[in-house]
Amino acid sequence: MWQLFTTFFRIGLFTIGGGYAMIPLIEQKVVDEKHWLSRQELMDLMAVAQSCPGVFAVNIGIFIGYKLRKTPGALACTIGTALPSFVIILAIALFFQQFRHYSAVESIFRGIRPAVVALIAAPVFRMAKTARICRYNVWIPVVSALAIWLLGFSPVYVVILAGLGGYTYGQLMK
Amino acid sequence: MIFLQLFITFFQIGLFGFGGGYAMLSMIQSDVVSNHHWLTAGQFTDIVAISQMTPGPIGINSATYVGYTAVVNAGYPVWAGILGSLMATFSVILPSLILMIIISRFLMKFRNHPVVEDVFTGLRPAVVGLLAAAALLLCTADNFSSPDTNAWQFWISIALFAFTYIGQQTYKMNPILLILMCGAAGFLLL
Known part of the structure; x- marks a missing residue:
């Protein structure tokens, strides 16, 4: 339990610029190091967390915590993920409203x-391997990415459509 | 009274905030700035910038900041502001906590059901696309600058991007270490 808390505390502390930035951290800690989840389970979980409302990073933490230690585990992960932000932001609100105008902070x-963008880009091909992308289904990620990136589709719709597509395909194959 | 309003507002944002932090920001803006007038538009812009610059999920960051600022702006003392930020953060998480526990329980039970497997066969390739889109959407002048506005910053950014990508992909370097190294490089060079 303490491990769940400290792991997600670290993940929360270094998630900069939105939930996807935590994927490589979770991959490294939770999949490669602790073996709490397989890479495929992590992908399934990303699809679920993405189609649920709320904070993506917290959703992922809740699911992993619940899988390992039921409700107390979910709570430990949630508090772990949220606590660093809470403390840092509260400190900024209390003491340095001018925080973002310090030039050193801006430089850092x-x-x-750019590093965060690279960290989000890096797992794409690893995940493609796990999802068994081949020339027959490579259009799915390509079309999904283009629809979101260029046409401004909400990822929620992409997830719903892909799920329905998988279900229909399964029914047709029977 | 303001605490109850904070609870209701942020519970709603947590419940209907589909599509991640940026989608939530627009909900927060319409509720917090336009409806309740808890913050001015300028204060809200500050919050967005601070949320992006500090670690942690954007949804949590902005809830914490708005909770504090709204209560203090309403004329309450600092300790009440801290309570307000606790309230807003707790409220934005609560719907996720309830929903995700229900869904986790359901998924663990039916993980191997053929219908669930079919659905995930379609979902997994799409998740790869989602992740690619997230990376592409962040390739903006905000994050990299551009050759015209600041060529020095642009090329350094490209170099840091390449360094981090290769460090992660080829050498499996620790992501936290990479972030710290690029922060140090930014401090020295940018």
Whole structure:
């Protein structure tokens, strides 16, 4: 339980710029190091967390915590993920409203932002292997990505359509 | 009274906030700025910037900040503001906690049901696309600058991107270490 809390505390502390940034961290900690989940389970979980309302990162934490230690585990992961943000933001609200205007802070974040984009891009091909992408289904990720990126589709609809598509295909194959 | 309003507002945002932090931000803006006038538009922009620059999910960051600022703006003392930020953060998480536990229970039970397997056969390739889209959407001048506005920052950003990508992909370096190294590089160079 303590491990769940500290693991997600670290993940919460280094998730910069939105929920997807935590995927490589979770992959490394939870899949490769602790073996709490397989890479495929993590992908299934991403689809579920994405189609549920709420904070993506927290949703993922709740699911992993619940899978390992039921409700107390879910609570430990939730508090772990939320606590670093809570403390940091409260400190900023209390003491340095001018925080973002410090030039050192701005410089540091100018360096971090490209790194975060790279960290989100890196798992794409690893995940493609896990999802068994081949030339017959490679159009699915390509079309999904283009629909979201260029046409501004909500990822929620993509998830719903893909799920329905998988279900229909399964029924047709019977 | 303001605590109850905070609870209702952020519970709703947590419940209907589909599509991640940025989608939630627009809900927060319409509720918090336009309806309740808890913050000015300028204060809200500050919150967005701070949420993006500090670690943690954007939804949590903005709830914490709005909770504090709204209560203090209403004329209450600092300790009440802290209580307000606790209230907003708790409220935004609560719907996820309830929903995700129900869904987890359901999924663990029916993980091997053929229908669930079919659905996930369609979902898994789409998730790869989702992740690719998330990366593509972040390739903006906000994050990288551009050759015209600031060529120095642009090329350094590209170099940091390449360094992090290769470090993660080829050498399996720790993501936290990579973030810290790029932060240090930004401090020295940008």
